[in-house]
Amino acid sequence: MRERTAKPAVWAAVLMIIFLLAPCLRAQGTEATLSGKVTDSLGAAVANARVSAKSLATGQSAEAQTDLAGTYRLAKLPPGEYEVTVSAEGLATKIGNVTLAAGASLTFNAALSVLPSAPQAQPQAPTNNAPNAPPSNRAPSLEDLGFSPSETKSNPKEQVLLDKRTRMLKIHQRLGLITTIPMIAALVTSSDVGETNPSNTNRTAHMILGSATADLYFTSAYFRAPRVPGTKSRGPIRFHKAMAWIHGPGMILTPILGALAYSQKNKGGDIHGIAKAHGPVAIVTAGAFAAALLSVSLKF
Amino acid sequence: MNWEFVNAKRSPKQLASAFLLLLLTLPQYLAAADGQWILDQSTLTYHVSHPLRQTEGVSHAARGKGVCHDGQCDFLVAVPVKSFDSGDSNRDLHMLQVTKGAEFPMVTVRTRLPENDSKAATIYADLEIQFAGQTAHYKQAAFQLTSQGSETRITGTIPAALSDFKIEPPTLLTLPVKNEIPIHVEMTWHRQ
Numbered sequence: 001m002r003e004r005t006a007k008p009a010v011w012a013a014v015l016m017i018i019f020l021l022a023p024c025l026r027a028q029g030t031e032a033t034l035s036g037k038v039t040d041s042l043g044a045a046v047a048n049a050r051v052s053a054k055s056l057a058t059g060q061s062a063e064a065q066t067d068l069a070g071t072y073r074l075a076k077l078p079p080g081e082y083e084v085t086v087s088a089e090g091l092a093t094k095i096g097n098v099t100l101a102a103g104a105s106l107t108f109n110a111a112l113s114v115l116p117s118a119p120q121a122q123p124q125a126p127t128n129n130a131p132n133a134p135p136s137n138r139a140p141s142l143e144d145l146g147f148s149p150s151e152t153k154s155n156p157k158e159q160v161l162l163d164k165r166t167r168m169l170k171i172h173q174r175l176g177l178i179t180t181i182p183m184i185a186a187l188v189t190s191s192d193v194g195e196t197n198p199s200n201t202n203r204t205a206h207m208i209l210g211s212a213t214a215d216l217y218f219t220s221a222y223f224r225a226p227r228v229p230g231t232k233s234r235g236p237i238r239f240h241k242a243m244a245w246i247h248g249p250g251m252i253l254t255p256i257l258g259a260l261a262y263s264q265k266n267k268g269g270d271i272h273g274i275a276k277a278h279g280p281v282a283i284v285t286a287g288a289f290a291a292a293l294l295s296v297s298l299k300f
Numbered sequence: 301m302n303w304e305f306v307n308a309k310r311s312p313k314q315l316a317s318a319f320l321l322l323l324l325t326l327p328q329y330l331a332a333a334d335g336q337w338i339l340d341q342s343t344l345t346y347h348v349s350h351p352l353r354q355t356e357g358v359s360h361a362a363r364g365k366g367v368c369h370d371g372q373c374d375f376l377v378a379v380p381v382k383s384f385d386s387g388d389s390n391r392d393l394h395m396l397q398v399t400k401g402a403e404f405p406m407v408t409v410r411t412r413l414p415e416n417d418s419k420a421a422t423i424y425a426d427l428e429i430q431f432a433g434q435t436a437h438y439k440q441a442a443f444q445l446t447s448q449g450s451e452t453r454i455t456g457t458i459p460a461a462l463s464d465f466k467i468e469p470p471t472l473l474t475l476p477v478k479n480e481i482p483i484h485v486e487m488t489w490h491r492q
Binding site: 048067072073139141142144145152156158159161162165169177228231232233234235236237296 | 376412473
């Protein structure tokens with residue numbers, strides 16, 4: 001009798017988790033990235049070149065500007081065929097076609113030749129308070145300010161890591177919030193499951209909710225943000241991470257102790273021994289989890 | 301210095317050489333800057349508003365220079381995006397991601413001002429700002445000036461917005477931040 005009620009409940013919990021996870025995971029892996037470097041005919045990087053990718057299917061365009069190293073990156077492009085146009089002042093425009101597959105990262109480099117009739121840089125007559133004109137050859141440049149190359153150089157790899165971090169963090173946050181629903185429900189249904197004669201329905205509901213909480217919790221933990229080299233944790237995130245040392249082990253212990261308590265009850269006896277710690281451990285775990293959640297959501 | 305050359309009686313050939321040398325080098329001196337401004341200290345603060353909280357990020361890492369010619373000064377101020385600190389590393393990394401700070405690591409501000417503006421109490425500058433791979437222009441941004449000796453202190457607010465740089469507003473608990481991200485500027489310059 002007990003086995004017949006438990007199996008559908010487990011399937012229901014599995015289905016619920018799949019249902020909850022599906023929207024979070026669906027968004028990944030369908031968008032493509034186009035990146036590359038723009039140089040002149042001598043191989044020197046061209047900064048501030050305009051790169052546009054126009055979808056041949058929809059006509060929509062995405063644009064980017066090259067940085068000081070001449071590199072550009074167009075992310076989150078829908079897969080398909082694109083016409084890529086690269087232009088820069090005083091240089092010939094280059095147009096090419098590329099095909100982006102779903103989730104692919106394609107490199108499109110462009111070497112722009114100097115226009116035969118390109119005007120040479122002439123000292124500009126100063127105009128009153130008109131900074132938006134192209135800077136004259138006397139205006140200070142970024143190199144004049146003495147920044148090191150490591151400070152001014154584009155780092156596309158780090159940008160990819162940061163993008164990945166944000167995607168994972170969003171899933172981590174959403175799953176963390178969703179986890180609170182079965183967690184609170186499990187705490188609510190725990191009020192009478194420890195009594196001498198609890199109903200089978202309440203115990204089963206409590207078990208399902210506890211299992212769903214643990215599953216969602218560990219899925220959320222899997223999507224925690226990856227470390228970015230060279231950064232140190234500061235602010236509320238330190239407290240958030242510290243709380244994980246409490247709710248992490250708690251989330252492992254609570255189901256084990258719960259299973260022991262469930263087994264003892266099924267044998268018709270009272271909950272005894274280490275299994276009696278199930279309730280207190282669960283409450284401490286939920287408290288640490290809530291504190292971790294609030295620490296990054298609200299300002300104390 | 302070559303004393304023998306100075307004290308010796310110069311031949312016409314030597315004088316012609318010296319004159320030629322003077323002609324060659326003089327234009328370079330004439331073309332040199334009339335003067336320049338150097339940024340000594342700076343505090344740049346961005347302000348982000350969200351229904352649940354207000355956030356500020358501060359940077360003291362800006363460097364700047366102004367080069368003056370013919371009564372006009374071209375200014376450039378640059379600051380690494382990474383240098384802004386909000387007191388929360390998680391938020392700073394998120395800011396770095398949404399602003400493409402690893403790909404476009406510098407924020408640059410360019411402006412040109414009349415040289416005699418440094419004596420005014422308020423200046424109105426047209427700014428060209430490059431940030432997150434985009435360029436935005438701000439017309440007639442007001443800044444207050446106070447001078448003490450050779451130092452000039454500038455304070456003001458740049459009315460920047462996320463949409464000016466095509467930055468998607470980040471969200472917290474599904475609520476997006478406000479589009480306006482005013483940047484408060486405090487800078488101390490000295491003239492060389």
